[in-house]
Amino acid sequence: MRVTWFNGGIVDGAIALDPRDRGLLLGDGVFETLLVTGGKAQWLDRHFARMGNAAAELGIAFDGGNIGKAATDLARKAKDISVLRITLTRGVAARGLGSDGQSPSLLMSLDAFDPALMFQAASLMTSKIRRNERAPSSRLKTLSYIDGVMAVREVRGRADDALMLNTAGKAASATIANVFLLKGKSLATPSLDQGVLPGIMRGLVLEHAAKLGYAVVEGIIEPEDLLAADVVFLTNSLRVIRPVTHLDGRMLAQNGLEDLIAEMKPRLMERMS
Amino acid sequence: MRVTWFNGGIVDGAIALDPRDRGLLLGDGVFETLLVTGGKAQWLDRHFARMGNAAAELGIAFDGGNIGKAATDLARKAKDISVLRITLTRGVAARGLGSDGQSPSLLMSLDAFDPALMFQAASLMTSKIRRNERAPSSRLKTLSYIDGVMAVREVRGRADDALMLNTAGKAASATIANVFLLKGKSLATPSLDQGVLPGIMRGLVLEHAAKLGYAVVEGIIEPEDLLAADVVFLTNSLRVIRPVTHLDGRMLAQNGLEDLIAEMKPRLMERMS
Numbered sequence: 251m252r253v254t255w256f257n258g259g260i261v262d263g264a265i266a267l268d269p270r271d272r273g274l275l276l277g278d279g280v281f282e283t284l285l286v287t288g289g290k291a292q293w294l295d296r297h298f299a300r301m302g303n304a305a306a307e308l309g310i311a312f313d314g315g316n317i318g319k320a321a322t323d324l325a326r327k328a329k330d331i332s333v334l335r336i337t338l339t340r341g342v343a344a345r346g347l348g349s350d351g352q353s354p355s356l357l358m359s360l361d362a363f364d365p366a367l368m369f370q371a372a373s374l375m376t377s378k379i380r381r382n383e384r385a386p387s388s389r390l391k392t393l394s395y396i397d398g399v400m401a402v403r404e405v406r407g408r409a410d411d412a413l414m415l416n417t418a419g420k421a422a423s424a425t426i427a428n429v430f431l432l433k434g435k436s437l438a439t440p441s442l443d444q445g446v447l448p449g450i451m452r453g454l455v456l457e458h459a460a461k462l463g464y465a466v467v468e469g470i471i472e473p474e475d476l477l478a479a480d481v482v483f484l485t486n487s488l489r490v491i492r493p494v495t496h497l498d499g500r501m502l503a504q505n506g507l508e509d510l511i512a513e514m515k516p517r518l519m520e521r522m523s
Numbered sequence: 524m525r526v527t528w529f530n531g532g533i534v535d536g537a538i539a540l541d542p543r544d545r546g547l548l549l550g551d552g553v554f555e556t557l558l559v560t561g562g563k564a565q566w567l568d569r570h571f572a573r574m575g576n577a578a579a580e581l582g583i584a585f586d587g588g589n590i591g592k593a594a595t596d597l598a599r600k601a602k603d604i605s606v607l608r609i610t611l612t613r614g615v616a617a618r619g620l621g622s623d624g625q626s627p628s629l630l631m632s633l634d635a636f637d638p639a640l641m642f643q644a645a646s647l648m649t650s651k652i653r654r655n656e657r658a659p660s661s662r663l664k665t666l667s668y669i670d671g672v673m674a675v676r677e678v679r680g681r682a683d684d685a686l687m688l689n690t691a692g693k694a695a696s697a698t699i700a701n702v703f704l705l706k707g708k709s710l711a712t713p714s715l716d717q718g719v720l721p722g723i724m725r726g727l728v729l730e731h732a733a734k735l736g737y738a739v740v741e742g743i744i745e746p747e748d749l750l751a752a753d754v755v756f757l758t759n760s761l762r763v764i765r766p767v768t769h770l771d772g773r774m775l776a777q778n779g780l781e782d783l784i785a786e787m788k789p790r791l792m793e794r795m796s
Contacts, residue, residue, distance in 0.1 A: 277550025
């Protein structure tokens with residue numbers, strides 16, 4: 251079952267979009283993708299803090315109270331585990347990249363989500379496309395997602411997702427997930443200055459791992475480090491923890507994976523009904 | 524006067540867009556912006572060749588014959604000098620970045636364009652945001668334009684456009700224009716591997732300059748080279764040639780600018796009625 255909400259109400263079929271909307275014309279907007287369980291959007295406060303920060307950095311009007319209420323109402327309609335996507339555009343602006351927008355468009359959709367995907371393993375291939383740590387957009391969840399689209403198309407049929415390096419050749423992330431490396435009791439992930447989105451699940455994993463006694467490191471990660479890790483895994487708000495089985499066709503170790511998931515899963519899922 | 528055409532016909536007001544359209548959700552599409560004079564879209568063949576190449580690289584269906592006919596018909600409605608924007612999205616796809624699209628959306632708009640802008644001077648400030656020459660999207664005119672949007676906002680109120688360097692610190696382009704440096708009879712512009720869009724006007728200027736006896740160089744350009752040039756100018760399909768008067772608050776030379784424009788203008792405008 252798919253539900254669409256646009257600018258104030260549920261919509262069947264197409265939405266009535268102003269053809270000057272900058273979200274469509276220039277990828278000029280932000281979005282969030284939330285896991286919905288028990289009719290409740292998970293980690294809503296964290297998603298809204300991130301979205302509000304991104305909107306502020308872009309100069310897009312963000313009415314957190316109203317958007318939050320609409321999102322909460324819509325999530326309540328979900329009968330099963332679902333994904334809620336919230337898209338906020340700059341709205342209509344005069345021609346010219348620098349123009350301020352009016353009437354931001356708010357689009358929300360609710361789609362079924364298969365919970366079997368939440369801890370499903372994945373293979374990675376390294377993309378030739380680099381994430382640009384020299385652009386602040388690499389840390390913002392904007393609608394301008396073409397590099398991720400192209401990276402996934404590049405590895406399609408050979409791997410489940412692409413590992414993207416940054417322009418300095420260091421590991422950054424997958425196209426829709428952060429990457430973590432476990433080695434003994436040390437858990438490492440690329441720092442945000444490496445061209446990385448501040449994933450909600452990334453933040454949760456870092457916090458819980460620290461509480462569980464892991465040595466948590468955010469920093470520079472060489473691509474070769476992935477081959478030497480005990481476990482490599484991906485995180486995002488929907489797929490939670492995805493163990494990485496292969497990188498560029500080479501099998502990765504999975505030493506201690508079961509213990510890690512056994513420790514982390516109840517903490518990451520604690521608020522879910 | 525503004526005219527909108529969407530998926531087969533003229534539309535008043537809003538367009539009926541599928542809320543799953545990847546153009547809106549992921550900046551997953553391409554566009555072209557054409558100058559219209561005398562009811563005719565200028566350099567239509569070149570714009571379509573570029574758009575077709577970009578669509579092919581992205582795996583987006585491109586029906587050049589039908590799009591060309593619709594664009595030609597729409598341009599004919601323009602009473603005055605206008606700008607025709609053609610936007611083509613991937614259309615609707617299953618969730619997941621790598622999914623193929625169905626039913627690409629084709630949006631075209633016709634807006635008035637003030638011909639006084641065509642050779643208007645501009646000031647530049649260097650943006651902190653780098654163009655990513657390590658991503659093929661830097662050479663494609665896609666809907667994912669957020670870095671340009673952010674760069675213009677960064678310099679807004681201080682300059683007319685942003686000069687963007689690439690991740691290696693070399694000059695790339697402005698946000699919506701290519702950059703050229705004239706020094707004596709040598710005309711230089713960053714090569715496409717520097718993270719540069721293959722501008723239609725860029726190509727025309729290079730061709731005509733070569734015929735006029737200029738030594739034409741596409742290569743690596745240091746930002747400092749702009750300060751030492753006889754003339755720095757920007758090109759795009761609408762603003763044709765924009766002399767750059769200031770870079771980061773420093774006044775640039777304009778030695779030989781009038782001669783250059785006197786030589787180039789009739790050739791660049793020759794097909795216009």
